Amino acid sequence: MNRPGGGKRRQKALRVVLPLIGGVTLFILEIFAPLLIDGDEATPLLALLGMLVVLVAIAELFRYPDLVEAVVESLRAVFRRLWPRSRARAAVRPPRVRIRLGPVLNRLRVLLVHVVVVAGFAASAWLTTTWVVTWGVPGWDEPCGRPVELRVLTSAENRHIIRRLADEFAVSPENNRGCRLAHITLSTQSSAEAVRQAFLREWTGPSSVGTDSPVATLLGAHPDVWLPASSAEVEHVLAQRPRNAELEVMGSLAYTPMVFAAPNRYQERIESQLPGAGARTWRDLIDAARRAGLTVARPDPAISVAGLLATVDLYREIPPGDTAALRDLERGITSVGTPASGLRDLLCTIRTSGTSTTAVIVTEQAWLDYERGEPLGDGCPRRGARPEVHYHAFHPADAHGADHPFVRVTWGKEADPRRDEAIDRWRDWLAERLASAGGYRTTSGKAVGDLPPLVEPEVPVRPFAGPDLARTLEEFPSARPAVTVAFIVDRSGSMNQPTAENVSRLDRARELIDAALRLLGDADSAGVAAFPAEDGSGGPRLGQIQPVVPFSGANREEAAKRLAAFDSRGSGHMPLYDAIEQAALGLRDRGVNQAVVVFTDGEKSTRGGIDAAELTRRLKAFEDRPRVFVVAIGERECDEPDIKRLEQREIMTRCYAVSDTTTDQLIGWLFADLRDQGEGE
Amino acid sequence: MRDGIRRRRLRRLVTLATAGALAGTVAALVPYHQRYGHGCERDPNDGRIVMLSGEDINPGRHRHELIKEWERRNPGGPSVRLIEISGGPNSEYGEALASQQLGSCRYDLLLLDIVWMRTFIEAGYLEPFPADEFRPDGFLPGPWRSGTGDDGRQYGIPFKSDVGLLFYRKDLTRPPRTWDELRDRTIENLLPQARARVEAGMVTQLADYEGLTVNGLEAIWAAGGSLRVEGRRVVLDDAAVAGLQRLVDETTRTVIHPASAEYQETESLKAFMQNRILTMRN
Numbered sequence: 001m002n003r004p005g006g007g008k009r010r011q012k013a014l015r016v017v018l019p020l021i022g023g024v025t026l027f028i029l030e031i032f033a034p035l036l037i038d039g040d041e042a043t044p045l046l047a048l049l050g051m052l053v054v055l056v057a058i059a060e061l062f063r064y065p066d067l068v069e070a071v072v073e074s075l076r077a078v079f080r081r082l083w084p085r086s087r088a089r090a091a092v093r094p095p096r097v098r099i100r101l102g103p104v105l106n107r108l109r110v111l112l113v114h115v116v117v118v119a120g121f122a123a124s125a126w127l128t129t130t131w132v133v134t135w136g137v138p139g140w141d142e143p144c145g146r147p148v149e150l151r152v153l154t155s156a157e158n159r160h161i162i163r164r165l166a167d168e169f170a171v172s173p174e175n176n177r178g179c180r181l182a183h184i185t186l187s188t189q190s191s192a193e194a195v196r197q198a199f200l201r202e203w204t205g206p207s208s209v210g211t212d213s214p215v216a217t218l219l220g221a222h223p224d225v226w227l228p229a230s231s232a233e234v235e236h237v238l239a240q241r242p243r244n245a246e247l248e249v250m251g252s253l254a255y256t257p258m259v260f261a262a263p264n265r266y267q268e269r270i271e272s273q274l275p276g277a278g279a280r281t282w283r284d285l286i287d288a289a290r291r292a293g294l295t296v297a298r299p300d301p302a303i304s305v306a307g308l309l310a311t312v313d314l315y316r317e318i319p320p321g322d323t324a325a326l327r328d329l330e331r332g333i334t335s336v337g338t339p340a341s342g343l344r345d346l347l348c349t350i351r352t353s354g355t356s357t358t359a360v361i362v363t364e365q366a367w368l369d370y371e372r373g374e375p376l377g378d379g380c381p382r383r384g385a386r387p388e389v390h391y392h393a394f395h396p397a398d399a400h401g402a403d404h405p406f407v408r409v410t411w412g413k414e415a416d417p418r419r420d421e422a423i424d425r426w427r428d429w430l431a432e433r434l435a436s437a438g439g440y441r442t443t444s445g446k447a448v449g450d451l452p453p454l455v456e457p458e459v460p461v462r463p464f465a466g467p468d469l470a471r472t473l474e475e476f477p478s479a480r481p482a483v484t485v486a487f488i489v490d491r492s493g494s495m496n497q498p499t500a501e502n503v504s505r506l507d508r509a510r511e512l513i514d515a516a517l518r519l520l521g522d523a524d525s526a527g528v529a530a531f532p533a534e535d536g537s538g539g540p541r542l543g544q545i546q547p548v549v550p551f552s553g554a555n556r557e558e559a560a561k562r563l564a565a566f567d568s569r570g571s572g573h574m575p576l577y578d579a580i581e582q583a584a585l586g587l588r589d590r591g592v593n594q595a596v597v598v599f600t601d602g603e604k605s606t607r608g609g610i611d612a613a614e615l616t617r618r619l620k621a622f623e624d625r626p627r628v629f630v631v632a633i634g635e636r637e638c639d640e641p642d643i644k645r646l647e648q649r650e651i652m653t654r655c656y657a658v659s660d661t662t663t664d665q666l667i668g669w670l671f672a673d674l675r676d677q678g679e680g681e
Numbered sequence: 682m683r684d685g686i687r688r689r690r691l692r693r694l695v696t697l698a699t700a701g702a703l704a705g706t707v708a709a710l711v712p713y714h715q716r717y718g719h720g721c722e723r724d725p726n727d728g729r730i731v732m733l734s735g736e737d738i739n740p741g742r743h744r745h746e747l748i749k750e751w752e753r754r755n756p757g758g759p760s761v762r763l764i765e766i767s768g769g770p771n772s773e774y775g776e777a778l779a780s781q782q783l784g785s786c787r788y789d790l791l792l793l794d795i796v797w798m799r800t801f802i803e804a805g806y807l808e809p810f811p812a813d814e815f816r817p818d819g820f821l822p823g824p825w826r827s828g829t830g831d832d833g834r835q836y837g838i839p840f841k842s843d844v845g846l847l848f849y850r851k852d853l854t855r856p857p858r859t860w861d862e863l864r865d866r867t868i869e870n871l872l873p874q875a876r877a878r879v880e881a882g883m884v885t886q887l888a889d890y891e892g893l894t895v896n897g898l899e900a901i902w903a904a905g906g907s908l909r910v911e912g913r914r915v916v917l918d919d920a921a922v923a924g925l926q927r928l929v930d931e932t933t934r935t936v937i938h939p940a941s942a943e944y945q946e947t948e949s950l951k952a953f954m955q956n957r958i959l960t961m962r963n
Contacts, residue, residue: 117694118701125705146804149779185775187768204764214748214761217736220768221776414783507955514955557767564951
C-alpha cells in the first residue's frame with residue numbers, strides 16, 4: 001500500500017534526479033561524441049543541452065527547501081565523518097541562527113529559470129543562424145554541389161610531396177563526408193622575392209606596374225593557402241602591408257634543418273680539419289671541407305628558397321654592411337664546374353655524375369631524398385634506389401631550419417565558411433602526414449617515420465627570422481656581383497648546319513641561351529637579340545628578341561617564350577662585328593658589369609661591315625666598355641679567323657668551344673667569368 | 682488572480698526567450714558578416730571592364746590588338762583591362778572557379794575554355810547575357826550551344842575557336858597520314874644506323890590537365906572508338922580502350938616523346954623546336 005506522502009516525495013525526487021541523470025549522460029556522450037560522429041559540429045550542441053538539463057534539475061531542486069536541507073544535511077554528515085576534528089570544534093560552537101531557506105531558494109529558482117530560457121534560446125538561435133549561413137547557401141539542398149576550389153601555392157622544391165599529399169587528400173574520408181569538400185589546384189613559385197612582390201601588387205606581375213598597358217599578368221591564381229618553406233618568408237611579406245590580402249599563419253607543419261652534406265669518404269678528412277672540441281659552425285665546416293679538397297656548393301638563392309635560407313645562415317655571422325667579408329664567403333662557395341642551380345638540380349647533378357668532390361648546403365629533407373633515391377625533379381633520372389656516392393650530413397651548431405608554416409590567405413572579402421572549413425581540414429591532414437611522409441621532422445625537431453639510422457633522432461628547432469631574410473636579400477646582390485648581359489645569336493644560313501649532336505647550330509645556341517637565362521637572378525639585367533634582323537631595310541640592326549631589361553618574374557618568362565618562338569629566317573645585312581657594336585650600344589645605361597655574349601659559328605656569311613680594327617676603335621669610345629665573350633659553335637670553333645681576330649685585338653675576353661663540354665658546365669664557366677668582373681670593383 | 686500571475690509569468694518568459702534568440706542571432710551574424718560580408722562595393726567612377734584570360738602566347742597577341750581596336754571604335758566608352766594568368770589552364774580554371782565560388786567582384790568577364798562552360802552555368806557562377814544581344818547565326822553552332830543554359834538563356838558567347846593540328850619537320854619527314862605511318866617512320870629513324878636520327882616521332886600534351894583529355898579523346902576517335910557518360914560513370918567500348926592503350930604503348934616506345942607526359946602546350950612547342958622530333962600535335 002502506497003503512502004500518499006511517500007509518493008509525492010518520490011515524484012519530487014524524480015523531477016530532480018531524472019534531469020540530473022539526463023544532463024550527466026549528455027556530458028558523457030559529449031566526451032565520446034568525436035569518436036562516433038563529426039565532433040566539430042555536434043559537440044557544442046550536446047554540451048549545451050547537457051548544461052541546460054542540469055540547470056533545470058537544479059532549478060527543480062530549489063522548489064523544495066526540505067529536499068535542499070536534506071541534501072545539505074547529508075553533505076554535512078559526510079563532511080563530519082571525513083574530518084572528525086571539526087565535529088569536536090562544532091561542539092563548543094554556539095548554536096547557529098537558522099535562516100529560512102524557502103524564499104531565498106524560490107528567488108534563486110526563478111532567476112535560474114530566466115537564465116535557462118535566455119541562454120537556451122540564444123544558443124539555439126546562434127546554432128541555427130550559423131548552420132543556415134554555413135550550409136544554407138544556394139544549392140545546399142542539391143545532392144552534391146561543386147567542391148570548394150582551393151588554390152594552393154608552394155615552393156617548387158616541395159611541389160612533389162605536396163602534390164602527392166593533395167592527391168591522397170582528394171580521395172580521403174576527411175575530404176569526402178558524403179560529398180567531396182575541396183578540390184586543390186597547386187601552383188609553385190621558386191623565388192621568395194617574387195612571392196613578396198606579388199603580395200604587394202595584389203598578385204600581379206612586375207610588368208603590370210608603372211605602365212599604362214591595359215594588360216596585367218597574374219603570377220598564377222590568387223592563393224587561398226600558401227605553404228612557404230619558412231615563416232621568415234611570411235614575416236618578410238608582412239613587413240610591408242600586402243595589398244588587399246590578409247595572411248593568417250595557422251601553425252607549423254613540419255621542420256627540416258639546413259645541413260652541410262659531404263661525400264662519405266671525405267667525412268674523416270673533414271673531421272680532422274675541424275677545430276678541436278666544441279660546436280662546429282658553418283664557417284668551420286666550409287673551411288674544413290675546402291682544406292680537405294672539396295668545393296662547396298649551395299642552390300642558387302635567386303631560384304631556390306633552400307638556397308636563400310642557406311645563405312641567411314651563412315651571412316648571419318658577418319656584420320651587416322661588410323661587403324668584403326660577404327664576397328670572401330661567396331668566393332668560397334661558388335665553384336667553377338658546378339653552376340649554381342635549384343636545390344634538386346644541384347643534387348641531381350651529383351646523382352647523375354656518379355662521382356663527386358662537392359659538399360653541398362641543403363635541407364636535411366633534400367639530402368634524405370637524395371640518399372633514399374627519391375625523385376629529384378621531373379628532369380632527373382633515377383639511377384636505382386641507392387646513390388653511387390653517399391653523403392654524410394653534418395649539423396652545424398649555428399644551423400637554422402625550415403619550419404613549413406601553413407598560411408591562410410584571404411583576398412579582400414573573398415572568404416566563405418565552406419572554404420574555411422576546407423582549409424582547416426587540409427591543414428589538419430597535412431600536419432598529420434607531412435613530417436612522416438616526406439622525410440621531414442616533427443615541429444619539435446624529432447625524426448619520424450621510416451628513416452635510415454644515420455639520421456639524428458632529434459635536433460633543436462631554430463626557425464629563420466624575417467629580418468635576417470630581408471638582410472640577406474638586400475646584401476646578396478652586392479655579395480654576388482650583378483651582371484648586365486646582351487646575348488646575341490647568329491642566325492645566318494650556316495647556323496642551320498648540324499652539330500656533332502645532330503641538331504642545328506642554331507638549336508644548340510638556343511639551348512645554351514635557355515640554360516644561361518635560367519642562371520640570371522633578379523638583380524641582373526639581360527636581353528636577347530639575333531643578327532641579322534628579319535627585315536633588312538633601314539640599315540644594319542639587330543633583331544631584338546627581348547631588349548635588355550631587369551631579369552625578374554615576367555621578363556624572365558617572356559624571354560624564354562620569345563626564345564622558343566624565334567627562327568632562322570634572318571635576312572639583311574649584319575656581319576658579326578657590326579652586331580657586337582650594336583649589342584654594346586644596346587647596353588648603354590642598362591646596368592653594371594656589362595657584357596656581350598655572342599653565340600656564333602664565326603663563319604662569314606655576309607660581306608662588308610666594319611673590320612676588327614674599326615670595332616676596337618669604336619668600342620674604345622665607350623665610357624664603360626662592355627666585355628665580349630664568344631660561344632663558338634662552328635666547325636673550327638674558337639679558331640675561326642673572325643673569332644681569332646677578336647682575341648688578337650683584345651676585344652674578346654674569352655671564347656668557349658661548345659664541343660669541349662656539357663651545357664651546364666659551359667654556362668657555369670661563362671657565369672663564373674661574367675660575375676668575376678664585379679669582384680675586382 | 683492566479684491566471685493573471687500565470688499570464689504575466691508567461692509574458693515575461695516569452696520576452697526573455699525573444700531577447701535570447703535575438704542576442705544569439707546577432708552574435709552569430711556579426712562575426713559572419715565581418716569575415717564573409719559578400720557583395721560588390723563597386724566604385725561608380727570605375728568604368729573599366731575587367732576580363733580574365735589565360736596567357737596569350739600567340740606571336741601576334743591578337744587579344745591585345747582586339748581590345749585596342751574596340752576602345753578605338755568606342756571613344757568615351759569603358760576601357761578594358763585584361764588580366765592574363767600564367768601557369769597554364771589549371772591555374773586559369775582554379776582562379777575563375779574560386780573567384781566565382783567566393784562571390785568575388787574581381788572580374789566582369791571570364792574567357793573560359795569550352796569544356797568548363799557546363800560547370801560554370803550549372804553551378805550558377807555566370808550571369809546570362811540580355812536576350813537578343815547576340816544572334817546565334819553569327820557563330821559556329823557547337824560553340825554557341827556550349828554557352829546556352831538549360832533555361833534557354835545565353836551565358837557565354839563564343840570568342841574564338843581553334844583546332845588541334847599536326848605539325849611536321851620538313852627537313853626530317855613527310856607528313857604522316859596515319860598512326861601506323863607515323864610509327865613506322867619513327868622506328869626506322871630511331872635505329873642507330875638511321876640517316877636522320879630522331880629522338881621521337883611526336884611530341885604532344887599528356888600532362889595532368891585538359892590537354893590530356895583532348896589527346897585521350899583523339900586517341901579514342903582515331904581508333905574508331907567512342908565514349909559515353911552514364912550518370913557518374915564513363916563507359917568505353919573496346920575500340921576506345923584499344924585507342925587509349927595505343928597512346929600509352931607509343932609513349933613507352935618513344936614513338937611519342939615520353940616527356941610529353943609532363944608537357945602542356947608551351948613545353949611541347951619548346952621541345953619540338955629544340956629537339957629532333959618528327960611531328961608535334963598542338
